[in-house]
Amino acid sequence: MVGAKIDSQGIIIDESRHEDHEPGITCVCSIGSSDFDRLSGGKLVPFKNIVWVEVGDNQSVEVTYVVEKASEVAIHTVVADVSPSDRVAEVNSKALATKLMNLAYADSEPHKSVVVFLNPHSGQGKAHKFYTHQVEPVLKAARYRVELVNTTYSGHATDYMREMDIEKYDGVICASGDGIPHEVVNGLYQRTDRAEAFTKLFVCQAPCGSGNAMSLSCLGTLNPGLAALEIVKGHVVRADLMAVCNSRGLSKLSFLSQTFGIIAEADIGTEWMRFVGQARFDIGVAVKVFTKTQFPCKIAVKRITNNKQELADHYRERYSQPPSTNVPLTATSFELNSFEADHNFDEDHLPSGWEWLDEKVTDNLAIFYTGKMPFISKDVNFFPAALPNDGSIDMIVFDGRSNIISTADALLNLNKGKHIWKKDIDHIKVESYRLIPKLAPGRKSYISIDGENSPVEPIQAEILHGVLKTIMTGGRFKESGFMDKIR
Ligand SMILES: Nc1ncnc2c1ncn2[C@@H]1O[C@H](COP(=O)(O)OP(=O)(O)OP(=O)(O)O)[C@@H](O)[C@H]1O
Structure with a gap:
């Protein structure tokens, strides 16, 4: 029998007296025994890591928790004896199990029912291994x-979501x-009961x-096992989505980004170089920067911020506002306010409150990138001022007339998110925008929507405020460093 006690942060287990070091091994410890007060050291199992507590035999509780290791997670279980003690308020195992579950699930609901989509081709075929070794054990333990x-x-998840019993x-x-x-998200949108479906279901990713x-x-992680723990324990948040239209109407919902220019060419135009791995993207960007490739276009926006000072003010004001999660969505939550079938791509007509961006910049554009999440990939903190639920799209425009060294420097330091302060890089928050590519006839290029190839044609996008139920650690995006910069 080993000692254990409840601390303000979790359960402290006296490691010196049991051998609970291997995944799945069960040990016996006592909470509320005579050892209770004497235990001063030991291993803290944070409430965050406890995924299940249930009543065991003979007045005991079984505590199952996730142990974080360098690149993976392991599941451990301890059986705790809860023999009655006048020093402990919980005199039976049922009450203690309930108390521990409430502490463990302070920010989330336990025991959820989920559909898991496993794409066997993801991550160059590693998704199955990541799921079975890292994600599934956490979900089972919880x-x-x-x-x-x-x-x-391709398209299976969309078809499934369109039909599934929510x-x-x-x-x-x-x-x-x-x-x-x-x-x-596109499958959910295609449902006739889309408001109910988006209200009911959260959508999140175990990175595989x-x-x-x-x-x-x-x-906040690229580790599949840790991500599973964060999914089980994170806050439910309502995040914005972007509705991207072409001349025929809504084309795609986008949760992440749309891009045209150097980044789209480096991402999609280098698919044939997949064998090079991540470096294909960096090589693609470098080639376009050093050859000063430009992507003429016209861009109109309905602005929320006019300059970087306003961007900082906007961020500071909204950073701590908790996104509302309980308001049910209705059909109007999905209405497109800016799409006008007759006028959308008519260059002489802009809806009121819209304006064209400076043509000197857009005629010589290097990068057009709009996003809704700060980190686009590992070490790429492209939208450090992104907020989940601020009703805005972050738009970043690189002027292709800039000095090569300055552009290369900005692109080499994307991990810190400092590129947005450079003078040749415009960063505004918009409610909606219109992009009209003006490439020479026959020139091949790409528009990428959430990393997927889309035809080069005029598009218009607008924000759908707070329609995506998702899960975030602590209820907000991973820290991008932007707040430290503007504080
Ligand atoms: N069984 C399948 N066969 C072929 N394609 C599939 C299959 N299942 C899903 N897909 C497609 O694979 C695409 C890429 O999947 P996903 O984003 O999960 O993986 P990824 O490794 O990050 O891919 P990428 O390298 O393209 O970013 C999805 O857009 C989806 O349409």
């Missing part, structure tokens, strides 16, 4: 009810890259792909 769907074709589930976990969450921006930005 007693999640899981309906596992192995995607068998009453049976609390949410969707995408064991994939960013492609599957993109499919999931090559691009995992959603997990990195929302859960």
